[in-house]
Amino acid sequence: MKQIFEGIFSSKGKILTKNFTPGKKVYGEKLVKTGSVEYREWNPYRSKLCAAIKKGLKKLEIKKGLNVLYLGVAEGTTASHLSDVIEEKGLIFGVDLSQRTMKKFIELCEDRENLVPVLENAEKPEKYEKYLKNSEISLLYQDLSQRKQAQIFNKNAKKFLKKGKLGIIAIKAKSISSTENIEKIFEKQKEELKKEFDIIECIPLQPYEKSHLLCVMKKK
Amino acid sequence: MAKKDDLRRKLIQKARKEVKTKYVGRESHIIRAADILSDLDEIFNLLYEDSREWYGIHFPEMDRLVKTPEIYLNLVNELGLRKNFSEQKILKYYKNKEKAKQIETKAKNSVGSEIEEKDLKKIQSLAKQSLLIKKEKNSLVEYVEKEMKKELPNFSNLCGAVLGAKLLSEAGAIEKMVKMPASTIQVLGAEKALFRHLKSGAKPPKYGLLFQHPFVQQVKTVNRGKMARSLASKLSIALKQDFFSKKEKYEKLLKELEKRASELS
Numbered sequence: 001m002k003q004i005f006e007g008i009f010s011s012k013g014k015i016l017t018k019n020f021t022p023g024k025k026v027y028g029e030k031l032v033k034t035g036s037v038e039y040r041e042w043n044p045y046r047s048k049l050c051a052a053i054k055k056g057l058k059k060l061e062i063k064k065g066l067n068v069l070y071l072g073v074a075e076g077t078t079a080s081h082l083s084d085v086i087e088e089k090g091l092i093f094g095v096d097l098s099q100r101t102m103k104k105f106i107e108l109c110e111d112r113e114n115l116v117p118v119l120e121n122a123e124k125p126e127k128y129e130k131y132l133k134n135s136e137i138s139l140l141y142q143d144l145s146q147r148k149q150a151q152i153f154n155k156n157a158k159k160f161l162k163k164g165k166l167g168i169i170a171i172k173a174k175s176i177s178s179t180e181n182i183e184k185i186f187e188k189q190k191e192e193l194k195k196e197f198d199i200i201e202c203i204p205l206q207p208y209e210k211s212h213l214l215c216v217m218k219k220k
Numbered sequence: 221m222a223k224k225d226d227l228r229r230k231l232i233q234k235a236r237k238e239v240k241t242k243y244v245g246r247e248s249h250i251i252r253a254a255d256i257l258s259d260l261d262e263i264f265n266l267l268y269e270d271s272r273e274w275y276g277i278h279f280p281e282m283d284r285l286v287k288t289p290e291i292y293l294n295l296v297n298e299l300g301l302r303k304n305f306s307e308q309k310i311l312k313y314y315k316n317k318e319k320a321k322q323i324e325t326k327a328k329n330s331v332g333s334e335i336e337e338k339d340l341k342k343i344q345s346l347a348k349q350s351l352l353i354k355k356e357k358n359s360l361v362e363y364v365e366k367e368m369k370k371e372l373p374n375f376s377n378l379c380g381a382v383l384g385a386k387l388l389s390e391a392g393a394i395e396k397m398v399k400m401p402a403s404t405i406q407v408l409g410a411e412k413a414l415f416r417h418l419k420s421g422a423k424p425p426k427y428g429l430l431f432q433h434p435f436v437q438q439v440k441t442v443n444r445g446k447m448a449r450s451l452a453s454k455l456s457i458a459l460k461q462d463f464f465s466k467k468e469k470y471e472k473l474l475k476e477l478e479k480r481a482s483e484l485s
Contacts, residue, residue, distance in 0.1 A: 091224060099239045106239065109232050116228045117235040131231060134223065179418045 001034060004053065006063040007085035008042075015042040015050050017084035021111055026080040040084065044208045047078040048143060048170040051208035052216075058201060059216065061166055065089035067135045069160055071122040071152070072096060072144040075104040076115065082141070083114050090114050091135055095128060097121050123152050125159045132160060140167045145175040150192035157196050161219045167197055173211040182211050189213075196220060246371055247394045253364050254385035260357040264289075267350035271296060274343050278302060278335045281326040285319060290354060293347040300340055302327045374458040374470040378477070379433060379451075386429050398463040405459075406430060406452035435481045443484035450480045 001011040009016045016032060016039040023038070025031060030041040044051040053060070062068075066086045073079045073094030083092055094109070095118045096102055102119050109115040120128045122144060137160045142153050153169050161167060173185045190199060197217035205212040268289045276283055279302050286292045294313040299305055305327035310320040364385045368376035371394065376384045390408040391397035397405070407414050409428030417424040426445030430436055430452060439447045454473045461469060 091228070099242050102235060102239050106232060106235055109228075109235075113225075113228070116231045118231060119235045119238045131227065134227070178415055 005060045005085075007087075008053065008060075009039065015044070015053055016040065017042055017081045020084045020087060020114075024111060026108060027075070027077050040081070042081050043077075047081065048205060048209060048212060048214055049078050049141075049168070050081070051205045051212075052203045052214040054208065055203050055205065057203060057214075057216070062086065062139060066138045068092040068139045068141060069132065069137045069156065070094045071140070071142040071156060073105055073117075074098070074101045074143075076108045078141075078143070079105075079115060080108060080112065083112050086114060088113055091116060093118055093128070093132060093135075093137075095120055095122050122146075122156065123148070125156050129159060137161060138165050140165070142168070143170040145172050147176055149176065150189045153193065154196045157219060163219055165219050167217045167219060169193070169215050169217070170205075171213045171215065173213070186213050190215070193217060245394065246367065247388060250364060250367050250371065250385050251389040251392075253360055253367075254382070254389045257357065257360055257364065257382065257385075260353055260360065264350055264353045264357065267346060267353065268293065271343060271346045271350060274346070276332070278332045278340075279305075279327065279330055280332050281330055282323060285323050285326065286314065290351065293351050297344050297347040297351065300344060301335075302330055302332065372459065372462045373466075373468050374461045374473070375455060377468075377470045378458050378473060379430075379455055383429065383432055390429065394463065398459045400456070402449075402453040402456035405455055406448050435477060439481055439484040447481060447484050451477060 001009050001016070004010050004015075007017060009018075011032075014032075019031065019038040019040045023031075026040070027043075027046065029043055032039045032041060042050040042053075044054045062082070062085050064085070064087050067090060068082055068086065070079050070082070070092055073096045076094060079092055079094050083090075086092065091114050093116050094105055096105065097120070099119065102117060105115075106117050109117050116131075118128050118131060122142070123146075140153070140157055140161050142149070142156070144152065146152060149169065149171055153167065157167055171186065171189050173182045176185050176189070186202075190202070193199065193215065196219065198220055200216045200218060202213055202215045205214055271293060272283060275296050282292070282295070286295065291314050295305075295310065298313060299309055305324055307317075307320045307324045310323055311317065314320055314323075361382060365376075365381040368381040368384050372384065372388075379387070387405065387408050388394065388397060391400065391405075400408075407425050407428045408430070410425035411428075413422075413425035416422050427436060427448035430448045431444070433448075433451060435451055436444050436447045454477055458470055458473055461467065
């Protein structure tokens, strides 16, 4: 077993994270035991961050004790692995608008001490600003299928991220336009993001996800 | 640490409450029911085909004589073996004297092989189940009709409750559908063709689910696109009437549509 990033391991081509709640599965993933430590397999087809890692993401600065703002948690598949990495001292605010998926996420939050559900619209950060004022956010992660993905990301970054902090966004081209050329869409979105961020790297997620791009950035 | 835990607990409580009390519109029930309707249809057809195939071993001639699924299943379920097929008994379930006579004669000199009691029992139980599913479907249709009349009276009167519910299911929510332009309603259910058109410039679809509407069916084939367009615009008006005024005033729209349909057929 090899450590790729802090808290993230790889073994026989599989990406693993240390299970924060040993014995419990989140979405039906495999549990792997090595010695006394239990790991959870991270499925690249279900999580865009894992897909990016599989495709050779070079740098990922996440570590124990970080505070994360996660826009578009849905059922918390990716969030659960992030929660494995940041462990008990960190905290993840999972923002989502859909009450249907939020029901599942709340259950997950009750199991994991570092997850917090926020049922709000990510387009309106002023609504959940008050909950975040005591915790400094070090990572802003976004996975939304909205037309204004980049604008929403910038808006949240302006409010919560300090200079030099990390921003990760998964851009879904299909929800921006179904007719335009995909490369063009990505270019436009990157232009928009450059207003607030320095882009470190961008990784297309084929074959795990179609027409998706994951960008890792630093706040200007 | 304690502060963080407090915050977490508070937010979990809040989210729980919000999820629980958030208003779930009446339409979500209608949409569920409409989706299940087509599922039930599929299940029924599958079971019916299977029972037909199986019973065909014993009495293959009935296959060509009885085309209505319910009648076929009823005959199998109630009469069972071929020797029980007398004209009188058949007439109970199939009110057609000529056909009943035919079935009786065919039953007497059928080429099908004899089957045992235990085989027949299984076939009959299968037939019974399919009939129950049909019954369930019919009661669900009634439910959808009632609910649609209550929620969207003008719209469902123009377009038919079941088709209306299917359109609603495609649109996702009443409010969403009300805000749709008529051209979108026209191609609801033809998303694949629509996006193919937008992407590669193939021909645009003329109709989606609206194809099932009797008005669209009754006009000449070349005029179906025109009819679908008129129908969609009237439906769009009806939706706005429903949403903003709740008064029944669909008659005028219906008359106009009937006129248009007779022009085009």
